[in-house]
Amino acid sequence: MMDRMNMKRIAAEHAAGFIQNGMKVGLGTGSTAYYAIVTIGERVRSGLSIEAVATSQASEQLARELGIPLVPIEQARQLDITIDGADELDDRLRLIKGGGGALLREKMTAYNSKRLIIIADESKRVPRLGGFPLPVEVVTFAKEWTVRSLEALGADVKLRLDSQGDLYSTDNGNYIADCSFGVIDAPDELARELQRIPGVVEHGLFISMADMAVIGCSDGSIQTLTRSS
Numbered sequence: 001m002m003d004r005m006n007m008k009r010i011a012a013e014h015a016a017g018f019i020q021n022g023m024k025v026g027l028g029t030g031s032t033a034y035y036a037i038v039t040i041g042e043r044v045r046s047g048l049s050i051e052a053v054a055t056s057q058a059s060e061q062l063a064r065e066l067g068i069p070l071v072p073i074e075q076a077r078q079l080d081i082t083i084d085g086a087d088e089l090d091d092r093l094r095l096i097k098g099g100g101g102a103l104l105r106e107k108m109t110a111y112n113s114k115r116l117i118i119i120a121d122e123s124k125r126v127p128r129l130g131g132f133p134l135p136v137e138v139v140t141f142a143k144e145w146t147v148r149s150l151e152a153l154g155a156d157v158k159l160r161l162d163s164q165g166d167l168y169s170t171d172n173g174n175y176i177a178d179c180s181f182g183v184i185d186a187p188d189e190l191a192r193e194l195q196r197i198p199g200v201v202e203h204g205l206f207i208s209m210a211d212m213a214v215i216g217c218s219d220g221s222i223q224t225l226t227r228s229s
């Protein structure tokens with residue numbers, strides 16, 4: 001039986017195979033995206049010619065260390081493909097993202113990509129979203145108002161802390177509210193409600209964004225899911 005790290009690795013390596021010469025590529029964030037970036041770095045060293053945009057400072061630094069050419073964001077136009085991880089995904093390829101705090105840049109990058117490919121180990125695939133607390137990026141101003149508005153939607157809300165016990169600050173200088181809703185019956189509706197709250201910068205529900213999921217399984221096989229609608 002394969003462990004989770006290796007399931008992530010095989011999914012990432014498979015997905016990196018979709019990248020072709022000349023493509024503009026979005027680099028995801030997290031422990032699964034890490035393997036994709038490493039594989040892309042190896043392919044670049046073997047002659048693959050691409051330009052990349054990173055979804056976090058951490059991924060940008062890794063890409064730089066590996067010699068992956070990065071486009072300054074001001075010059076980035078539409079990307080061909082983004083490969084990123086997820087905290088949960090359902091059969092309709094609706095996602096929860098943001099466990100690593102990068103959801104805003106990830107969503108912007110995905111939105112500006114022709115294709116979003118999600119890579120994950122099999123534990124991320126769930127019948128219904130909500131087991132993983134939904135990360136919501138909120139502005140620092142009057143965070144209590146925003147937290148109360150999130151609670152009014154039925155969530156148990158915790159502002160994320162960093163390893164020092166201080167409020168976690170995203171790459172964009174905002175906070176993350178981790179919102180436990182329990183099982184989310186209607187993710188599309190919840191996404192709309194969250195967007196209506198002033199103070200919410202972005203939320204970690206990715207609806208109708210992922211085109212494909214590549215899932216590494218414990219028996220060493222790869223499963224691919226594609227979005228039909």
Ligand SMILES: O=C[C@H](O)[C@H](O)[C@H](O)COP(=O)(O)O
Nearest residue numbers: 030031032085098099100102
């Ligand atoms: O903010 C972080 C991202 O959304 C990650 O892609 C997500 O948390 C999955 O991370 P990992 O691959 O480490 O489980």
